[in-house]
Amino acid sequence: MWNGLDKLLELQKLDQAIARLEAEGRAIPQEIQTLESRLSEARAGLNEAKAKADQIQKERRAKERGLDEATTNIKKKQARLFEIKTNEEYSAVLREIEMLKEKYSKLEEEILELLERGDVAAKTVADAEKGFKEAEALCQKERAEKEAQLARLRQEMANLQEARKGQASRLDTDLLRQYTRLRKSRGVAVVVVKDGSCSGCGIALTPQTYTEVRRNDTMFTCSSCNRILYFAG
Numbered sequence: 389m390w391n392g393l394d395k396l397l398e399l400q401k402l403d404q405a406i407a408r409l410e411a412e413g414r415a416i417p418q419e420i421q422t423l424e425s426r427l428s429e430a431r432a433g434l435n436e437a438k439a440k441a442d443q444i445q446k447e448r449r450a451k452e453r454g455l456d457e458a459t460t461n462i463k464k465k466q467a468r469l470f471e472i473k474t475n476e477e478y479s480a481v482l483r484e485i486e487m488l489k490e491k492y493s494k495l496e497e498e499i500l501e502l503l504e505r506g507d508v509a510a511k512t513v514a515d516a517e518k519g520f521k522e523a524e525a526l527c528q529k530e531r532a533e534k535e536a537q538l539a540r541l542r543q544e545m546a547n548l549q550e551a552r553k554g555q556a557s558r559l560d561t562d563l564l565r566q567y568t569r570l571r572k573s574r575g576v577a578v579v580v581v582k583d584g585s586c587s588g589c590g591i592a593l594t595p596q597t598y599t600e601v602r603r604n605d606t607m608f609t610c611s612s613c614n615r616i617l618y619f620a621g
């Protein structure tokens with residue numbers, strides 16, 4: 389095996405592990421965000437249900453006040469009946485009382501309906517409250533888990549970075565420079581030769597090169613993508 393290949397492969401392994409951890413670490417804040425937006429939705433649902441229940445209650449109270457007014461007015465007009473002198477006026481007040489009674493019955497019906505709607509709304513609020521509490525507990529639990537996971541990742545990453553530093557220092561400077569450049573431009577710098585082709589870009593090697601790469605005793609780079617080639621057993 390040519391001098392440096394095993395060290396180079398080990399370095400690449402570390403870099404790939406670091407990249408994986410970085411990707412994992414990047415995903416976590418996003419996952420926490422998703423948890424929180426789910427919680428906000430539950431909160432919005434609860435607020436909406438509460439607002440609706442309040443609205444129904446407000447409407448009911450207004451109608452109850454209307455009912456009280458109608459009762460008072462009916463009583464007033466009934467008292468007036470005794471003071472009326474003419475038949476015409478008497479009939480007119482009777483009609484007014486009739487109308488007030490109709491209004492009273494209508495309000496009564498509406499209040500009953502609002503009471504029923506209020507019950508349904510209260511049930512919706514209770515359900516939404518339960519849903520919100522569940523979402524809140526779940527969010528807290530999952531958030532704590534994700535944060536712990538992130539802390540573990542960071543620790544693991546620090547260890548890998550340390551190992552990477554050590555490994556990089558074991559490499560010949562020129563080789564390290566070449567590797568770093570390739571890693572930047574190609575992502576993966578060192579690739580296996582598979583079925584006679586560079587597994588980085590897919591180009592077929594000449595039989596001559598293939599035979600030589602198979603020996604792994606000199607460093608070869610791909611004529612097309614410049615990646616460092618090697619033969620894996």
Ligand SMILES: [Zn+2]
Nearest residue numbers: 586589610613
């Ligand atoms: Zn290639």
